[in-house]
Amino acid sequence: MGRQYTDPPVVEAICEFKLARDTHWDMTVPGLLYERIKDSFPQKEQRIVQEVELVQSPSEGLQQQIRTSERMLLFSEDKKSLVQLGPRLLVINVLKPYPSWKKFRELIETAWSSLLKVVDVRTLDRIGLRYINEIRLPKKDAGLNEYFNFYPYIGSGLPQTMDTFVVRVESPYAGGRDRSRLQLSTASDFRETKSVILDIDYFLVDQSSISPEEALGWVEEAHSHVEEIFEGCITDSLREKFGE
């Protein structure tokens, strides 16, 4: 069990399951899944998603295509959690205020187990657990090192004032089966608010190593690593701000 905060900085947590092509998926799937989860996610919305594709083949040379597809978004009554459904894609999101891992995990379990009842899932291409944290720096003139153990280091020979920055690190986990992508960057309103985004994405790399039945166990393990990474990124000054 990780540390508990009264005011956690999570603005969105995302759990993604991407199925491989060996799983049959057709246009009836979103409707079938909706029937099973509509008590928790009654509100429907659709987004048009544009996909750009570049194909290089020996016979045809280079070809570029633009396609559009629809993604279904199923929202909870308060619009603070949702399920996204696209071709061979299931995503569960929770928005601020973060409802706790216990509740988020329940939503993930509901959506994933419902999908397994309507689709014969064969192989998983990707599972990912991602936490996006928006952190408003308490003191505008303080250095990032007062709050973070992961930040851009700028030597004394360079200007110390930053308008924007992005720093990103990827690390292997579980013997290379998984990977974490850790990013600290400025928010769109950084100049006014001194808000930064700490984005922790933990995902499966070895596609054949986790079966659909093992997916929820993987998610639990991923969450432990995300917690460790988060705690590794911040200092006690931020813990105090989050209300430990």
Next chain:
Amino acid sequence: MTVASTISDRSNKLLSWFGASSSKIDAWEIDGREYVPAVEFETVAITSNPSYNQTVILRRTEAGNSLFADVDSLLKELQEQGVKLLSQQEIRGYLLSFPALIDVTRRAVIAVLRHMPEAQLVMEVYHDPEIEDSYLVIYARLREYDESSLERIEAAESEYIDLLSDKEGWIQLSTDFREPESA
């Protein structure tokens, strides 16, 4: 030349054709087998080892799985286009409640800038004091207003208004007849 650098060279050519950085590639497919770029693009390319007689597909999806990241990216894009955002937190909150408007907002701004390239655009969430309703407003501010100003606003609006018909939330294009503020 090593295998890795040959592949990297091919990847770079494809990427430059694609006009994208590696982080924006969502899928990489060689002869029908898809490699999900959960790992970095170059690593996938080297691992998957494509040769020049294979068909390679790069795929990029213009919407991610994170609503917050999509909204933040849109807000950064709008700022780069010179749109003045009044209370970003409110705009962000509105778009997170009505995510179908993320793409429409992008299109609306492009339409206004096409019809009124000299305008300064100001965006805010408007709260209707009479009824419990709020919506996104884009004000087009001009140095000089004439009879064509409203016509051009209507022309720009007509380019995106149909996209709102089946969606919750609203984007109103208007003007407050103020002068553009200096940057």
